[in-house]
Amino acid sequence: MGIRNLRTMGDECLRKKCKEIKIISPRIRLLAEDMLDTMYAANGVGLAAPQVGILKRMVVIDVDGEHPYVLINPEILEMSGEQTGYEGCLSVPGKSGIVTRPNYAKVRATGLDGKEFILEGEELLARAICHECDHLDGIIYVDKVEGDLIDNEELERMEMEEE
Ligand code: ZN
Numbered sequence: 001m002g003i004r005n006l007r008t009m010g011d012e013c014l015r016k017k018c019k020e021i022k023i024i025s026p027r028i029r030l031l032a033e034d035m036l037d038t039m040y041a042a043n044g045v046g047l048a049a050p051q052v053g054i055l056k057r058m059v060v061i062d063v064d065g066e067h068p069y070v071l072i073n074p075e076i077l078e079m080s081g082e083q084t085g086y087e088g089c090l091s092v093p094g095k096s097g098i099v100t101r102p103n104y105a106k107v108r109a110t111g112l113d114g115k116e117f118i119l120e121g122e123e124l125l126a127r128a129i130c131h132e133c134d135h136l137d138g139i140i141y142v143d144k145v146e147g148d149l150i151d152n153e154e155l156e157r158m159e160m161e162e163e
Contacts, residue, residue: 002034003041004052008091013050015138018057021072024114028058032070032112035060044090046128048135051091059132063124071109071119074133078106083123086155087131087141096155097145105129 007013021028031054039047039060046061062068081103086096105126107119121129131141142149 001037001041002030004034004038006038006042006090006093007051007053008093009140009142011053011091013053013055014091014135014140016050016055017138018048018050018055018136021056021058021110024072024110024112028056028072029112031056032058032060036062036068036070039090040065042090045124046132047090048132050135050138057136059135061125061128061132063121063128069119070112071107071132072111074107074109074129074136076105076107076129076133077118078104079126079130080104081122083127084146085127087127087145088152089131089141091140092142092149094152095149096152097142097149098147099127099131099141099144100146101127101130107133 035047045063048059049056057073059071079102082100083103084100087099088096103126104122107129110116
């Protein structure tokens with residue numbers, strides 16, 4: 001297990017444009033493993049390399065705890081539809097905010113095996129793809145949030161009242 005330190009809002013790493021990965025070296029493989037470990041340890045569904053201080057174009061996503069994806073140099077090819085809902089980020093701990101995203105996203109990336117692949121997703125997966133790819137260009141969801149951020153505890157209370 002390699003848990004890396006999570007960078008939080010205010011850290012300049014989160015505002016940089018990340019560099020393309022040209023060679024999938026052992027260091028890149030280790031980074032991918034550590035990013036997955038770090039994401040799971042923090043109960044996240046996605047993590048981008050700049051969130052652990054590495055300015056390279058790689059993200060990891062696992063929205064159901066069963067399908068981990070490592071996306072190297074991801075490039076969004078298609079987006080459609082719309083979804084509006086609460087979103088959070090491991091770099092903005094304890095908070096959530098409403099963000100409108102496409103309901104469908106299609107992304108092309110390179111895997112750890114060096115082969116290109118296409119990942120398509122709807123709903124939470126589409127949201128995660130867009131959110132994580134934004135990180136590689138220094139964009140954080142708070143830039144897109146509608147209204148104020150709220151504490152996750154308050155969000156849980158609101159959700160319980162709705163049930
Ligand atoms: Zn994030």
